[in-house]
Amino acid sequence: MSPTIAVLALQGAFIEHEQRLQSLGCTTIELRQAADLARPFDGLVLPGGESTVQAKLLHDLGMFEPLRQRIAEGLPTLGTCAGLILLADHFRTLPVTVRRNAYGRQLGSFHAEGRWEEGAKGTEEAAGATCVADAKDYSSNSATLASEPVPLTFIRAPRIEATGPGVEPLVTLNDAPVAVRHRNQIAAAFHPELDDDNRLYEALLAPLKRAY
Numbered sequence: 001m002s003p004t005i006a007v008l009a010l011q012g013a014f015i016e017h018e019q020r021l022q023s024l025g026c027t028t029i030e031l032r033q034a035a036d037l038a039r040p041f042d043g044l045v046l047p048g049g050e051s052t053v054q055a056k057l058l059h060d061l062g063m064f065e066p067l068r069q070r071i072a073e074g075l076p077t078l079g080t081c082a083g084l085i086l087l088a089d090h091f092r093t094l095p096v097t098v099r100r101n102a103y104g105r106q107l108g109s110f111h112a113e114g115r116w117e118e119g120a121k122g123t124e125e126a127a128g129a130t131c132v133a134d135a136k137d138y139s140s141n142s143a144t145l146a147s148e149p150v151p152l153t154f155i156r157a158p159r160i161e162a163t164g165p166g167v168e169p170l171v172t173l174n175d176a177p178v179a180v181r182h183r184n185q186i187a188a189a190f191h192p193e194l195d196d197d198n199r200l201y202e203a204l205l206a207p208l209k210r211a212y
């Protein structure tokens with residue numbers, strides 16, 4: 001048995017998330033209409049795209065409130081880029097202030113290297129977690145892995161301007177958080193699905209590995 005991760009597939013960059021999750025041994029389903037919410041799933045990914053369009057479609061399709069409720073009740077969730085904006089500004093389940101398209105025009109899309117915040121709670125737990133139950137060897141890499149730079153691809157990215165209580169940085173760029181965790185929610189300003197680094201996915205999947 002492997003965890004099933006639902007990927008919001010209304011608009012934006014959802015296919016790459018599905019491929020990454022499948023490569024980690026997860027089963028994925030796409031959330032395209034309210035009826036899809038009735039299918040069983042253990043975690044959720046909110047992809048990049050255009051947050052205003054995604055929010056409008058969620059409302060129009062009657063998916064907004066049921067999803068908000070599931071997230072508020074503790075569903076393990078990863079939001080990237082527009083997904084971060086959905087969590088912070090629309091669902092308001094993530095106590096973070098974001099500014100959309102905050103990296104300026106010329107810098108609209110760029111690549112950088114960030115720092116994995118070793119001290120962040122759950123980091124050790126996250127390392128070594130995959131959907132595949134017997135991926136034991138991976139944990140021996142965790143110390144090395146944690147100190148490696150995190151590749152960051154920003155595409156008209158939101159900036160995390162302030163974080164509320166209970167929000168911890170997972171990845172920083174020049175000491176500013178670009179990925180955070182708050183309880184069951186992980187959110188990143190960048191696009192982890194486009195680079196070869198699974199640490200954010202592992203952080204999402206860590207609580208699920210106990211169940212499988």
Ligand SMILES: NC(=O)CC[C@H](N)C(=O)O
Binds near residue numbers: 047
């Ligand atoms: N790559 C992205 O997800 C961009 C986010 C988009 N600029 C927004 O405001 O929703």
